[in-house]
Amino acid sequence: xxxxxxxxxVLEKRAREAxxxxxxxxxxxxxxYYSYPDQLVFVDETSKDGRNALRKYAWSKRNxxxxxxxxxxxxxxxxxxxxxxxxxxxxxxxxxGTFDREKFHGAMVKSIIPYLNAWPLPRSxxxxxxxxxxxxxxxxxxxxxxxxxxxFLPPYSxxxxxxxxxx
Numbered sequence: 001x002x003x004x005x006x007x008x009x010v011l012e013k014r015a016r017e018a019x020x021x022x023x024x025x026x027x028x029x030x031x032x033y034y035s036y037p038d039q040l041v042f043v044d045e046t047s048k049d050g051r052n053a054l055r056k057y058a059w060s061k062r063n064x065x066x067x068x069x070x071x072x073x074x075x076x077x078x079x080x081x082x083x084x085x086x087x088x089x090x091x092x093x094x095x096x097g098t099f100d101r102e103k104f105h106g107a108m109v110k111s112i113i114p115y116l117n118a119w120p121l122p123r124s125x126x127x128x129x130x131x132x133x134x135x136x137x138x139x140x141x142x143x144x145x146x147x148x149x150x151x152f153l154p155p156y157s158x159x160x161x162x163x164x165x166x167x
Contacts, residue, residue: 019105029153030125036124037086043112044129045099047073047079084163085111085123090115095159099131109142118147129161 034040058066079099082092093107117124127145128134130152143150158164 002123019156023157023160026151026154026157026160029086033119033125033149036056039120039125041083041090041112041116041126042084042161042163043079043108043126044084044161045079045104047098049077053067076123081107081112082163083086083115090123099133101136104133105136105142108139113142113146116143116146116148119149124148126150127153127161129158130155142160 060066060067077097078094079090079097081099081104082096085091091111093111095103095107099107112126115123116126120124124147126148128150134152140150153160
């Protein structure tokens with residue numbers, strides 16, 4: 001394979017449903033405001049339960065499967081909301097259960113929006129995925145009150161959010 005100029009790479013998964021025209025539209029809307037990477041703040045939430053805490057790999061004797069017995073119940077769910085910039089994680093908030101719009105808004109106002117600056121300063125462009133709990137007027141008003149801009153990623157495009165590459 002090396003003789004053919006091929007190298008082994010980590011496979012990037014992209015949703016088949018992602019539409020090229022929506023990606024072009026997103027870039028077209030962002031481009032007039034984007035000047036340098038430090039302007040960008042990416043936010044996303046994740047949830048974990050008892051089943052997620054287990055490691056994916058284990059040691060075992062040769063020709064013997066590595067097996068762990070697990071409870072069938074999921075256990076308690078914890079959700080985290082984090083903001084990520086070119087410098088690393090900026091802020092985070094967590095909650096028991098799952099973020100609904102009320103919990104999401106409270107976490108944004110308490111822990112993330114205070115770090116935003118007026119455009120075109122660093123941390124002045126907030127980028128979220130297009131989840132339904134993100135799309136409401138009070139969030140836009142809170143972001144705009146800081147002078148910052150709010151953009152939503154196109155549907156099925158988590159590859160555009162660097163925070164998605166952490167597990």
